[in-house]
Amino acid sequence: MPELPEVETVRRGLAPAMEGAEIVRLELRRGDLRFPFPLEFAASVAGRRVVSLSRRAKYLLIDLDNGMTVIAHLGMSGSFRIEADIAAVTPGDFHHPRSKNEAHDHVIFHLTRNGEQSRIVYNDPRRFGFMDIVVRSEMASHPFFRDLGPEPTGNALSAPDLAKRFAGKAQPLKSALLDQKMIAGLGNIYVCEALWRAHLSPLRASGTLVTKTGKPREKLVLLVASIREVIADAIAAGGSSLRDHIQTDGSLGYFQHSFSVYDQEGAACRTPGCGGTVGRIVQAGRSTFYCATCQK
DNA sequence: CCTTGAACCTGGGCGC
DNA sequence: TGCGCCCAGGTTCAAG
Numbered sequence: 001m002p003e004l005p006e007v008e009t010v011r012r013g014l015a016p017a018m019e020g021a022e023i024v025r026l027e028l029r030r031g032d033l034r035f036p037f038p039l040e041f042a043a044s045v046a047g048r049r050v051v052s053l054s055r056r057a058k059y060l061l062i063d064l065d066n067g068m069t070v071i072a073h074l075g076m077s078g079s080f081r082i083e084a085d086i087a088a089v090t091p092g093d094f095h096h097p098r099s100k101n102e103a104h105d106h107v108i109f110h111l112t113r114n115g116e117q118s119r120i121v122y123n124d125p126r127r128f129g130f131m132d133i134v135v136r137s138e139m140a141s142h143p144f145f146r147d148l149g150p151e152p153t154g155n156a157l158s159a160p161d162l163a164k165r166f167a168g169k170a171q172p173l174k175s176a177l178l179d180q181k182m183i184a185g186l187g188n189i190y191v192c193e194a195l196w197r198a199h200l201s202p203l204r205a206s207g208t209l210v211t212k213t214g215k216p217r218e219k220l221v222l223l224v225a226s227i228r229e230v231i232a233d234a235i236a237a238g239g240s241s242l243r244d245h246i247q248t249d250g251s252l253g254y255f256q257h258s259f260s261v262y263d264q265e266g267a268a269c270r271t272p273g274c275g276g277t278v279g280r281i282v283q284a285g286r287s288t289f290y291c292a293t294c295q296k
Numbered sequence: 297c298c299t300t301g302a303a304c305c306t307g308g309g310c311g312c
Numbered sequence: 313t314g315c316g317c318c319c320a321g322g323t324t325c326a327a328g
Contacts, residue, residue: 262321
């Protein structure tokens with residue numbers, strides 16, 4: 001499920017339940033997800049207090065009071081849910097349908113705070129997600145983070161900076177933007193949506209957005225603005241919910257109702273006056289949705 | 297260096 | 313109902 005807006009939504013959902021709480025026990029219900037859990041993972045976490053939750057790219061970061069940070073990546077199908085005792089319900093309760101795939105509850109954080117117990121459950125049917133724990137001061141040099149590009153939120157991402165990365169590249173915009181070294185946190189949905197907003201073809205060579213002297217062309221400035229806007233809009237909507245619930249309380253994000261091109265093959269292009277039709281092609285083994293009429 | 301394709305997994309949807 | 317095939321929000325690694 002998760003690109004940057006979905007992970008940010010998870011972070012915001014978990015923060016009130018986790019920050020300040022003590023992790024009494026970390027329950028690992030199998031030895032691995034995509035990778036084996038690190039040695040001493042459960043022991044390093046047990047008895048620690050959660051200082052804060054943050055995010056870098058698509059990684060959720062759980063800062064502990066011993067100077068270590070738990071890193072969680074949700075892969076394609078990972079999700080967290082909160083189970084508070086006060087909200088404990090009968091299995092099958094209408095408002096809290098018991099997930100039929102409890103078999104995929106792989107990691108459980110058992111928490112306590114002010115005498116109240118709760119659990120944070122990580123579920124991941126496909127197990128493309130993974131968790132690790134690192135010393136916080138060494139995190140920036142960790143292989144997961146070392147090569148990441150700027151965040152598309154805030155001011156970290158700029159057109160001149162992206163121009164440097166794009167200069168001379170024949171790589172199509174679609175795959176360049178999916179590359180986490182270019183910009184951190186974009187995935188298939190938001191790359192398609194940003195390119196549509198900027199009226200740029202996903203097939204276009206990224207180097208064509210840069211002048212001979214290495215300056216961003218007008219189109220690149222527009223692309224950067226489009227990326228920022230689509231990410232901000234998606235976060236405001238609580239992310240996109242496709243096959244899974246993404247919010248920690250079981251509710252759905254609703255940005256999927258705002259898709260202009262993603263998963264919209266055959267639909268009329270929503271660009272005013274365009275009249276084109278949304279098409280689907282495959283690039284680097286992944287679906288790209290775009291309007292060939294207005295995206296050049 | 298670059299690009300493509302396969303691999304890692306499970307489940308949902310669709311056509312027959 | 314059932315089976316087989318295709319597809320899916322990500323990332324990595326091998327091969328050409």
